[in-house]
Amino acid sequence: MLSDDTFGEIAALMHGAVGLSLPPHKKALVASRLGQRIQRLGLSGYEAYLARIRGRADADEFQVAVDLLTTHETYFFRERRHFDLLERELSSGPPRSIAAWSAACSYGDEAYSIAMLLTDLEMQGRTRPGWSVLATDISDQVLREAREAVFPAERLRELTPQQLKRHCLRGEGEAEGQVALRDEVASRVAFGRLNLCETIDVPGPFDVIFLRNVLIYFDAPTKAAVVDAVAAQLRPGGLFFIGTAEGRLSSCVPLQPLGPGAYRRAA
Ligand SMILES: C[S@@+](CC[C@H](N)C(=O)[O-])C[C@H]1O[C@@H](n2cnc3c(N)ncnc32)[C@H](O)[C@@H]1O
Structure with missing residues (x-):
């Protein structure tokens, strides 16, 4: 007992x-x-x-x-409205080179979803080619699996048929039910181990940060400290996402609400 x-x-x-x-x-x-x-x-x-x-x-x-x-529950294009907002924001104004960070990436679904979106925007000339995606998590086990870039097909259920065709290879035979990401997307995400409760040492500043579905593990003071430390890595005007079920944020970094779980750092 x-x-x-x-x-x-x-x-x-x-x-x-x-x-x-x-x-x-x-x-x-x-x-x-x-x-x-x-x-x-x-x-x-x-x-x-x-x-x-x-x-x-x-x-x-x-x-x-x-x-x-903890739970590592995640899937591609989870909370699709955040990806739609990101697409709209990146499509307005001249093409830019984007640095994105998925700050509690679990098996990488979120980071690879961002990479798919940026690949598509680059193809349409809506973002510049030099974009990058950093993905970090505290768990070595999830990071090991994330780097493999092979997923149960079920986790890609939110992809459109076009996205599936463009970015994925379906497994056959023994790999039936598995999906591998094409190298154009898989090779664009850099993974690293990072405990959000320790010193945050990342190659910022970032234009886009996803800090979704991890704040739920923390008590109020830890949550506030993590949000401040992560949001400090955001460029003025940059976009910041948390899980829509994680409540409203208060932070020392000036963040303007854009919609559920979505914020922009004031310029
Ligand atoms: C539910 S997953 C979220 C995955 C993805 N962001 C999403 O929304 O789909 C939460 C992740 O947070 C990670 N995590 C928990 N505590 C952490 C900490 N102190 N620092 C970094 N990552 C942490 C866990 O290992 C887990 O992979």
Whole structure:
């Protein structure tokens, strides 16, 4: 059984290291997710597991615990209205060279969606060729899979048939049900590991930042600090997106609301 004390220690560990907020009502979830792992490892219980991850004694296992306690749910063109807004904004005015950052990219679906959009805009002469997409996440496991650029077809359900044809290759035989991205898109996204709760060292400033569906893990002070640090990487006039379910933002960086989850940094 997960005691209150052990739960409290696990929660403090996760909050200190990765900003994860685990209030008491999440105890059952923590017990269930870590319980399965403990069984698989053949450990005696939660205390033994805590001893293993405390002080990052076993850094790999610590990362497994973070992965188990967060969700990596994502898919291509999630919250399509953000991509529509981005397309409209980039299409107005003279073509520019765009630097974009997907700041909690999970398996890369979001970053590759941005790359598909920029590839299409470049083909139409609506953006300049030197665009770039940076994608970061705290989890090495998701980054490893993201770099492979192969996805279950179901995660590309929001692509139009034209986008599928232009940017993807359907797997056959053993790879049936899988989709590989064409190199023109896959090679344009650079992946790296970054904990948003530590010093943010990225090659900014960016014209576009997606910080979507990660703020939900953080308590209010952590959320505010992460938003300030990430938004500071935005060029004046740049676009900033959070998940539409993540509430309104308040930030030291001047961000003007454009629509649900969408902001522009004041010039
Ligand atoms: C639900 S996914 C969001 C993926 C994508 N942005 C989307 O909206 O579809 C949340 C991601 O945040 C990452 N994450 C959680 N805490 C983090 C932290 N402190 N720093 C960086 N990434 C973090 C998780 O590893 C996970 O891949």
